[in-house]
Amino acid sequence: MNQDTISPRSAQWREELRRSITAKQRGEIARVAMPELPADFRVTTLSEEVNMGLSSEQAVLEARRCLDCPDPQCVTGCPVGINIPGFIKNIERQNFTDALAVLKETSALPAVCGRVCPQEKQCESKCIYNKMKKPAVAIGYLERFAADNADAPVPAKAPRLGIKVAVAGSGPAGLSFAGDMIKRGFDVTVFEALHEIGGVLKYGIPEFRLPNSVVEKEIDALRDLGVEFHKNTIIGKTLSYDDLIAEGFKAIFVASGAGLPRFMGIPGENYINVVSSNEYLTRVNLMHAGSDEYATPVHRGKRVAVIGGGNTAMDSCRTARRMGADKVMVVYRRSEAEMPARIEEVKHAREEGVEFLTLHNPVEYLADERGHVRAMRLQRMELGEPDASGRRSPVPVEGAIEEVEVDMVIVSVGVSPNPLIPSAIPDLETTRRGTVAVNDETLRSSIPTIYAGGDIVRGGATVILAMGDGRKAAAAMAKALLD
Amino acid sequence: MYKITAKEHFSDAVVKLTVEAPLIAKSRRPGHFVIVIDSKHGERIPLTIADADPAAGTITLVVQGVGESTRAICAMEPGQSLTDVVGPLGRATTIRNGGTVVCCGGGVGVAPLLPIIKAMKAAGCRVVSVLAARTRDLIILEEEVRAHSDEVIIMTDDGSYGQKGLVTAGVEQVLQREPVDEVVTIGPAVMMKFVAALTRKYNVPTVASLNTIMVDGTGMCGACRVSVGGKMRFVCIDGPEFDAHQVDFDEMIMRLRP
Numbered sequence: 210m211n212q213d214t215i216s217p218r219s220a221q222w223r224e225e226l227r228r229s230i231t232a233k234q235r236g237e238i239a240r241v242a243m244p245e246l247p248a249d250f251r252v253t254t255l256s257e258e259v260n261m262g263l264s265s266e267q268a269v270l271e272a273r274r275c276l277d278c279p280d281p282q283c284v285t286g287c288p289v290g291i292n293i294p295g296f297i298k299n300i301e302r303q304n305f306t307d308a309l310a311v312l313k314e315t316s317a318l319p320a321v322c323g324r325v326c327p328q329e330k331q332c333e334s335k336c337i338y339n340k341m342k343k344p345a346v347a348i349g350y351l352e353r354f355a356a357d358n359a360d361a362p363v364p365a366k367a368p369r370l371g372i373k374v375a376v377a378g379s380g381p382a383g384l385s386f387a388g389d390m391i392k393r394g395f396d397v398t399v400f401e402a403l404h405e406i407g408g409v410l411k412y413g414i415p416e417f418r419l420p421n422s423v424v425e426k427e428i429d430a431l432r433d434l435g436v437e438f439h440k441n442t443i444i445g446k447t448l449s450y451d452d453l454i455a456e457g458f459k460a461i462f463v464a465s466g467a468g469l470p471r472f473m474g475i476p477g478e479n480y481i482n483v484v485s486s487n488e489y490l491t492r493v494n495l496m497h498a499g500s501d502e503y504a505t506p507v508h509r510g511k512r513v514a515v516i517g518g519g520n521t522a523m524d525s526c527r528t529a530r531r532m533g534a535d536k537v538m539v540v541y542r543r544s545e546a547e548m549p550a551r552i553e554e555v556k557h558a559r560e561e562g563v564e565f566l567t568l569h570n571p572v573e574y575l576a577d578e579r580g581h582v583r584a585m586r587l588q589r590m591e592l593g594e595p596d597a598s599g600r601r602s603p604v605p606v607e608g609a610i611e612e613v614e615v616d617m618v619i620v621s622v623g624v625s626p627n628p629l630i631p632s633a634i635p636d637l638e639t640t641r642r643g644t645v646a647v648n649d650e651t652l653r654s655s656i657p658t659i660y661a662g663g664d665i666v667r668g669g670a671t672v673i674l675a676m677g678d679g680r681k682a683a684a685a686m687a688k689a690l691l692d
Numbered sequence: 693m694y695k696i697t698a699k700e701h702f703s704d705a706v707v708k709l710t711v712e713a714p715l716i717a718k719s720r721r722p723g724h725f726v727i728v729i730d731s732k733h734g735e736r737i738p739l740t741i742a743d744a745d746p747a748a749g750t751i752t753l754v755v756q757g758v759g760e761s762t763r764a765i766c767a768m769e770p771g772q773s774l775t776d777v778v779g780p781l782g783r784a785t786t787i788r789n790g791g792t793v794v795c796c797g798g799g800v801g802v803a804p805l806l807p808i809i810k811a812m813k814a815a816g817c818r819v820v821s822v823l824a825a826r827t828r829d830l831i832i833l834e835e836e837v838r839a840h841s842d843e844v845i846i847m848t849d850d851g852s853y854g855q856k857g858l859v860t861a862g863v864e865q866v867l868q869r870e871p872v873d874e875v876v877t878i879g880p881a882v883m884m885k886f887v888a889a890l891t892r893k894y895n896v897p898t899v900a901s902l903n904t905i906m907v908d909g910t911g912m913c914g915a916c917r918v919s920v921g922g923k924m925r926f927v928c929i930d931g932p933e934f935d936a937h938q939v940d941f942d943e944m945i946m947r948l949r950p
Contacts, residue, residue, distance in 0.1 A: 479917060504761050
């Protein structure tokens with residue numbers, strides 16, 4: 210995927226760097242630990258980032274651990290195919306600008322990916338050190354370091370092709386696509402439904418994990434390259450597909466993201482202060498309900514249950530602690546081993562005083578006379594046989610039901626694709642799950658001028674997979690438009 | 693930014709604003725709504741579109757100052773701008789081709805009812821409009837409604853104008869005297885609940901336009917969820933109009949309470 214790079218392995222400086230110390234010496238360096246804010250301070254602030262980032266010394270030392278393998282497997286674990294040893298070796302030689310330039314060759318959002326990618330399941334899981342029973346190179350920390358500590362080099366502008374393409378949605382898939390297409394010389398316009406650019410990076414992921422300023426910086430970089438952004442514009446509503454074609458757009462990338470929150474369909478789920486994680490996080494992150502200066506209200510629960518075990522559940526429980534909850538409980542029906550959230554998020558949540566009620570499943574919510582939730586009834590579970598996902602499936606322990614007092618419940622059990630665009634373009638084929646049906650290779654939909662990627666196709670995945678889709682769609686669309 | 697080009701006071705708490713929003717003016721249909729943010733630190737609030745002028749590129753919003761944000765919007769003057777307006781959102785009203793339709797609106801609910809009245813009339817329906825309010829001063833858009841209705845019945849709680857009584861009394865008069873094919877009701881949730889209860893008795897299909905709490909308004913937050921026929925539905929995406937006989941109004945009213 211990554212053929213053109215300013216820092217190939219054969220570069221003389223890399224050869225010299227490889228020879229400068231032995232692999233054995235490199236392997237003897239201990240993996241860096243990410244400096245973190247103390248947990249008791251963290252819970253008092255919504256906006257201070259928990260992970261503080263590496264110092265230059267730490268980053269250079271960590272970069273030295275990388276063996277610069279002849280056949281680097283880490284790259285195969287990256288959905289956007291970053292030249293990982295290339296950027297790391299630039300950090301080792303303290304050329305941070307080139308390190309960022311290498312990252313920007315394939316990723317429009319390195320400062321974002323360095324923070325929110327599940328590296329332990331991707332690039333770092335393929336690191337040669339794993340085979341040597343040593344901790345992987347901290348690729349994610351290094352990526353973030355380069356993105357935060359270098360000025361974005363302005364890539365040479367490609368000759369303009371005079372071909373207009375549109376993007377519906379300004380989340381990770383849309384931004385990644387926009388970055389690739391503008392670099393290829395297309396005129397790119399991104400339409401966003403909300404009043405802020407960034408999609409889930411703004412409304413979903415809290416600032417203590419991904420500061421808005423970091424997202425803004427990446428968006429500004431795209432703007433500098435010539436990408437146009439229009440907020441408050443919904444494709445299929447404000448502008449129809451036909452309007453876009455009439456405006457001269459030759460193709461559209463639909464990256465409208467996840468939509469409707471899922472609920473469990475249990476009694477009492479519509480009581481007051483039972484909310485989706487989407488609602489809770491949107492109020493706090495996008496609308497700044499935690500700040501007195503902003504008009505949007507949010508309930509500040511004191512005893513909060515978060516239902517679910519994914520990253521969104523972790524974002525919700527940690528936000529609830531910061532919003533003043535005394536007791537926050539994550540209720541998850543399987544055991545901790547099956548929890549889909551990143552290990553780091555679970556660790557951070559636990560440090561911040563979040564309790565984990567694993568092997569519990571809510572079966573009903575109870576309310577006071579005004580309809581405000583006051584308790585949940587939990588069914589104890591145990592692990593049975595593995596299910597289709599390979600995880601041992603939870604089965605109820607008969608008769609083991611307990612009642613736990615709560616004054617707020619945040620339901621975080623997944624989302625369905627956003628129905629706005631599929632319902633506005635009747636000819637657009639969708640799957641049984643309501644996602645846009647696309648060709649796996651090209652991400653082209655049933656309408657030849659419409660491509661789609663990210664959660665509108667995947668139903669609910671990660672930032673980096675969405676970005677990978679953006680790249681893939683850009684490559685396929687560019688080819689189709691230029692052939 | 694979305695400039696306010698004209699303002700008219702309907703009453704102390706209710707204003708009509710004409711707002712520049714050319715794309716929405718062009719694409720909106722009866723039944724649609726918008727999400728509005730008044731200022732940089734404002735909240736997203738749903739407002740139904742009362743009218744639009746595609747040539748002028750404007751939409752008309754009727755706003756009742758009930759909370760902090762709506763009061764701030766009511767205080768805005770022509771020349772000032774709303775920070776954000778997005779839409780048109782929701783599903784458009786299904787307009788009948790012919791038959792008799794009773795359109796009943798309470799309070800500011802008359803504003804979103806007006807485009808439906810117009811469209812039903814234009815499509816050849818016999819339109820009987822029932823407008824209701826607490827008192828005479830709160831009856832809005834009467835002239836416009838008259839211009840597009842075959843008959844208008846006015847109901848006030850205090851009898852200061854039209855007949856004294858609730859909106860249901862006005863609707864029932866029509867149901868008792870002639871066959872009605874459909875009732876459309878927009879207003880406070882309690883009012884719609886009683887209209888639905890009445891028309892169920894007469895077995896007349898009834899559509900209610902729901903005004904729930906929303907955050908994004910684009911199918912993301914789920915704050916607007918309602919139970920319709922025992923199923924969870926989202927007002928912003930599946931609505932705002934639903935079969936009034938299937939809506940769990942008691943639950944909706946509970947969820948609207950602060």
